[in-house]
Amino acid sequence: MTKIGAVILGFCSLAIFMPWVCSGLVKEEEIWSETLCQRKEKVTKLHFYNQELRQGPNKTLYIVAKSEVTDSLPSQFGMVFVLDHLITAGPEPDSKKLGRMQGTVMLSDLHEQSLVVLVNVIFTYGKYNGSTLSILGRNPYTEKVREISVVGGTGVFRMARGYVITRTHSESDDHTLGVYEYTVFVSH
Template identity: 45%
Template sequence: MACLRLNREDIRPQPIDQSRAEKTPNFTAAQVASAPTTSQSSTSFGNVFVPIDMLKLGPDVGSKLVGGAQGLTSSASDAESALLVAVNFVFTQLKLNGSTLSMLGRNSLALEVREMAVAGGTGAFQLSRCYVRTRTHSIDRTSGLILSEYDVYVLHY
């Protein structure tokens, strides 16, 4: 986060790691809907989840927690593993405390690197235009931990 400079138009990658740990006390993902045909779908088409995930500065377990990711994900295709993602990155630490970025887009899970749009932001990210490149860093099927890396490119004033 230290490379983010405010008060000028600038594009910089902002690495953010989103940790989803289903078996940890700080994780919540509620399934709020599914289609009648979801159980027959190889892609879980029709599932809708409301996740709350941790945002950290790095992929290590001891990395500094800087906020959370809150939003909505939905299985968006009956032909491939892809999600419709509407998520707010909510920053609670450092100089970005109280700022948010709102990410919206299609996350095609079969691709190594995926891109999604950031529709805007609040606080330090007012009037921003952005995009996100994301990849899955690791999946631990035993613990339920899914670690995704987000490189956020922010254009702001």
């Protein structure tokens, strides 16, 4: 069989078998969407801590890009980070684990240190296990209290919207660990 014949056979197989494989998922989604308007919306308040480890072999924050002006500006404009932080029930790093905060943050203000936050909170323990929240917005992290939007979610938080109030809880003396308090109000 030629390469083209194998590719055509592969696409034909996908066309035949994908509807059969996905039909269970599609049916479940149709049932969910049909009952959407009949459901009462809930508002949930969540409270957790984000553990940002900046140095060492288990660090959870990495610089992935800089602009040509990043090092010359006090705002560090143009620096881009990826993160995979532990979220916990209490401020201590060894308190009860709730999940992970994963995503990208960028320093996006020419004049002050302010982040654009694009992160997902992935719950891996407790009653929200398997659910996520998507957070997007501006975080001027030098301010005492910041507000960021919740723009979506999955699982229990499907079609979520709301907001986050975040504060810096503590910084270690050597600046290797930052602990951030998150209070989330989410409609879903």
